[in-house]
Amino acid sequence: MKIAVDAMGGDNAPKEIIAGVYKALEEFSDIEIQLFGHQEKMQEFLKEHERLTIVHCEEVIESEDDPVRSVKRKKDASMVRMAQSVKDGQADACVSAGNTGALMSAGLFIVGRIEGVDRPALAPTLPTIDGKGFVMLDMGANAEARPEHLVQYAVMGSIYAEKVRGIQNPTVGLLNIGTEEKKGNDLTKAAFPLLKEAPVNFIGNVESRDLLNGVADVVVTDGFTGNMVLKTIEGTAMNVFSMIKDVFMTSAKTKVAAFLVKDNIKGLKGMLDYSEYGGAGLFGLKAPVIKAHGSSNATALFNAIRQTRTMVEFDVTGTIYSTLKKETLHED
Numbered sequence: 001m002k003i004a005v006d007a008m009g010g011d012n013a014p015k016e017i018i019a020g021v022y023k024a025l026e027e028f029s030d031i032e033i034q035l036f037g038h039q040e041k042m043q044e045f046l047k048e049h050e051r052l053t054i055v056h057c058e059e060v061i062e063s064e065d066d067p068v069r070s071v072k073r074k075k076d077a078s079m080v081r082m083a084q085s086v087k088d089g090q091a092d093a094c095v096s097a098g099n100t101g102a103l104m105s106a107g108l109f110i111v112g113r114i115e116g117v118d119r120p121a122l123a124p125t126l127p128t129i130d131g132k133g134f135v136m137l138d139m140g141a142n143a144e145a146r147p148e149h150l151v152q153y154a155v156m157g158s159i160y161a162e163k164v165r166g167i168q169n170p171t172v173g174l175l176n177i178g179t180e181e182k183k184g185n186d187l188t189k190a191a192f193p194l195l196k197e198a199p200v201n202f203i204g205n206v207e208s209r210d211l212l213n214g215v216a217d218v219v220v221t222d223g224f225t226g227n228m229v230l231k232t233i234e235g236t237a238m239n240v241f242s243m244i245k246d247v248f249m250t251s252a253k254t255k256v257a258a259f260l261v262k263d264n265i266k267g268l269k270g271m272l273d274y275s276e277y278g279g280a281g282l283f284g285l286k287a288p289v290i291k292a293h294g295s296s297n298a299t300a301l302f303n304a305i306r307q308t309r310t311m312v313e314f315d316v317t318g319t320i321y322s323t324l325k326k327e328t329l330h331e332d
Contacts, residue, residue, distance in 0.1 A: 009098020
């Protein structure tokens with residue numbers, strides 16, 4: 001199994017990306033990794049490994065670059081070369097912590113869509129209180145969606161939850177402003193009956209306040225709503241821990257208490273960190289394309305590679321294609 005990795009993407013590149021790669025090579029003896037990046041900038045972090053191939057790239061797609069334009073113009077960028085390797089069949093899948101929009105563009109224009117998928121979806125696994133987590137899509141690949149797109153998201157998310165996350169008959173919920181069938185806007189009202197007929201374990205509408213309680217294994221929504229939910233969860237978690245820190249620093253007594261419970265607090269913070277579950281998959285492409293968090297450290301990058309390996313191993317892409325083809329869920 002060959003996995004292509006963009007060494008130059010993310011806030012902590014290339015050091016933490018490379019460290020995560022070596023951790024994955026040590027853990028999994030059945031993978032080979034192609035590492036794309038600027039040789040000179042990577043050199044101090046590299047060491048020889050029989051299952052690691054270094055591919056020098058002169059260019060890098062920066063976080064502020066225009067996604068579509070940079071993918072089309074920077075042909076020698078690490079992210080573009082990585083995606084091209086997948087398209088050419090030299091790699092089975094790819095991982096990047098770089099510019100999200102650029103990676104989506106590279107996935108769409110270079111790797112290509114699965115036949116039967118109208119719009120690929122960005123799908124991270126988000127935390128729940130019980131530690132199980134849930135898959136949510138779309139989280140920003142498409143600002144708008146049609147009812148049939150939500151059905152495709154449900155199928156793709158359900159297959160991923162079963163094949164990669166090991167959940168038998170995963171439940172699928174439609175994000176809405178109430179649990180009643182007739183609630184919501186035109187999109188959710190039209191999607192509800194379609195989801196009832198889809199080959200998934202649809203449990204109806206779910207509300208955002210119940211997401212972290214594990215109300216469903218897969219939650220579907222349009223990308224505009226999904227991205228706001230994601231950013232709200234991120235912002236809330238960061239601010240809550242900031243407030244906890246401030247409380248513990250108010251006096252000598254609370255500082256002693258902080259010292260006694262610091263390991264517990266770190267554990268709680270880890271439970272709310274969705275990078276612990278791996279990256280966000282771009283579902284609906286011809287091969288697995290995984291977006292690791294922009295601030296990924298070595299552990300987060302390792303988790304993204306682990307997730308990618310499992311997707312290849314269980315042929316998630318092929319299962320999505322065959323399921324959508326069988327059910328003819330897309331418009332001709």
